[in-house]
Amino acid sequence: MTEPKPNEIVFKKRLSENTVRIEVVAPLIAKKAQPGQFVIIRVHSRGERIPLTIADSNKETGTITLIFQEVGKSTFALGLLEQGGFLHDVVGPLGHPTPIEKYGNAIIVAGGLGTAEMYPIARALREAGNHVITIVGARRKDLLVMVEEMESVSDEIIITTDDGSLGRKGVVTVPLKELVEDGRADFVITCGPTIMMKFVAEATREAGVPTFASLNPIMVDGTGMCGACRVSVGGKTRFACVDGPDFNAHEVDFEELMMRQKAFCDFERKSLDLWLEEHPERAHSGG
């Protein structure tokens, strides 16, 4: 058997129609990756720099796990790579790790793909002696990812779906508010769609529960060079790539972030449409 080479995809699994999990050989990154950090990858020589959270890492095998959703040209192209294929570039680990301490009851609120990002954080919080309660939400049952993995690192898990196809019907903030009211929330960290994180912040604001949001703004270099990822936190401009990606959720200007995330949507659509014309076999899942 040949030795796996750097950037090689050694494992690939489709978790749902548009969600893919890959394991990539990146020994230097695997050696250092801490919960909350991310990498930037490129699929080909003229490709975009795509930031992806490190969902897991293994020092022994020298691999990192990345989970992504096919939403645009670059992620669809990434989804075409198979086991044995190579990423063009991988750089990291970037960003600050999530502060892991013993808080008591630590609540994880994850939406959609955010679950993948929260997995190493949940595990680390539990290892630090917290009672970890995970709330995962999605629109439908088939859009939930990594539920089993999350169960394995949580003391309690609550699932919500918008349509009630699994777990409680409704949104993640309902069980979160109950936990806050019961005094069972000492620390909250959330990752998922920005609108969800905004409501999570609202749900814990009044009770003053320390709440962190792991933000996912548009990035280019990911090393503090461009400022594409700037967010307003407590009235100050911060760069999510080097100052974050986790920030005090009660201070984040989520409205501004949501609008900034839409800055390139016309281009993203055009790019994807052109790509789907060339890849008609993927057109059904391109929305």
Next chain:
Amino acid sequence: MTEEETHKTAENTEPSKAERKNKVGPDGLTKRDRLKIKRHPMPEQAPEERTTNFRSVVFGYTPEMAYEEAQRCLDCPRPKCIEGCPAEVDIPAFIREILKGDLEESYRILKADNALPAVCGRVCPQEAQCELTCLLAKKGPVAIGRLEQFVAEYMLDKYEKEPPKVEKIIPTKEKVAVIGAGPAGITAATDLVKMGYEVTIFEALHKPGGVLNYGIPPFRMPRRILNAELASIEQMGVDVRCNMVFGKTVTYEELLEDGYKAFFLGTGAGLPTFMGIPGENANGVYSANEYLTRVNLMEAWDFPNADTPVFVGKNVVTTGAGNTAMDSARVSKRMPGVEKSYIVYRRTRNEAPARNEEIEHAEQEGVIFKYLTQPIEILRDEKNWITGMRCIQMELGEPDDSGRRRPVPIPDSEFEIECDTLLVAIGQRPNPIAMRSIPGLEISRWGTIVVDEETMMTTVPGVFAGGDATVGSSTVIMAVGHGKKAARAVDAYLAKQREKSEK
């Protein structure tokens, strides 16, 4: 003849003034003939043509033009041009070889002192350096930069067709880590490899070149030429490792453990400065760094053939008047759909830090300059998109610390500029990631790495630094000069360490 006699004879044959005047060069011309030749203008694309493409603005000299321009050099006995060059390139020697028709030797001379002659020929402010100190400066200096560009590009083209036999230098000395593959790092690395060191460059981005790749647009520095020049560095034996963020992917401590005996930080000034005025996080507002990185490094100028997009509207304003601002405004002129590209600057053309040639090129291309104008607020619509900028008119008052007259606002002179894109190009500061990861490294209050100007050594023994990381934003050639100085100092430092350990 004994050595002494040779020396005496040489003294005796020192040409008299009259003899020097009539000295015949390899081309058969005398000084008088040379003085009659006029400086050759640079052939370039017409302004209305070049704003429709990203191809090189200048065509470069033809071999005939280069020969005639080379004939203008008086080959002074004590050449002042070399003193004006931070890289101390042997300018008269490389020009002499053009006259002899030996471009290979000419290129070798250029490369001996500067790893990046094609780059420097194009982007150096020669008018403030070698051409300023040229004896002919007043009547039109020898076009040293254009000749350098000609020789380097001619040879790179030639080598592309028939690759030269480059002998990789086998390292015999210690391992040295260079952080950042920009002009400072590349220079330090190549000089150290030549001295016999085993050099690895750790570069954070996916391509080497630093600001040459992310900052300087292809119409000033064509990527084919840049890539060829960068490839020649690796052919020499420098190990360039991309996607390595020093302080993140690899740390100082790890590299020490790995046997690296000295470090050179050429991490540049990549941290963008914003104005700190309301509305700066509006959509359509970019740091010049982001805008140029998208267009140049990520090739957004060729979207959707390249994947990374860049939004540019009809009316683009760039604030600032340095070279980065000129690049931003000129890139904008070339982007499809752009109708107006403005430069807004709070002082006047006289104080503008950009090279005169860059300002001239921008003017020719129709960039609209609004001097004595200070932005005070960015106007936005309900979706956070920029719709315009509120500005105030300024006038020049008393000189400030920099010696330039300080701009002061004129009361009740506020007005609005309608725009849908704003590029903030008011300066960059050193990127802190790398420098923060070395314990004990002293940083100035401007965020630059503190170094001993003689040796370029930082406050940490064995760690050297140079280029923009130590001075804020400056020029490529200054970075080259620092890289050279630091390479000599690294060599001296390691020699001393060797001596110590032998004792």
